[in-house]
Amino acid sequence: MGITVGAAGGRRALRLAVAVAVTLLSSVVWVAPASAHAELQSSDPAAGAVLTVPPIESS
Numbered sequence: 001m002g003i004t005v006g007a008a009g010g011r012r013a014l015r016l017a018v019a020v021a022v023t024l025l026s027s028v029v030w031v032a033p034a035s036a037h038a039e040l041q042s043s044d045p046a047a048g049a050v051l052t053v054p055p056i057e058s059s
């Protein structure tokens with residue numbers, strides 16, 4: 001004996017699936033711009049530079 005789902009139950013399941021999909025997609029789109037901050041803009045001293053004294057501060 002199986003469980004039958006009427007038309008209202010099918011629409012409810014479809015609405016739930018759409019709501020979950022929209023929530024997941026919107027969270028990915030919302031978070032995506034933050035990944036742009038992961039790139040190195042500049043460095044001082046330049047890469048490969050040899051320092052004669054240690055740096056006074058770092059940031």
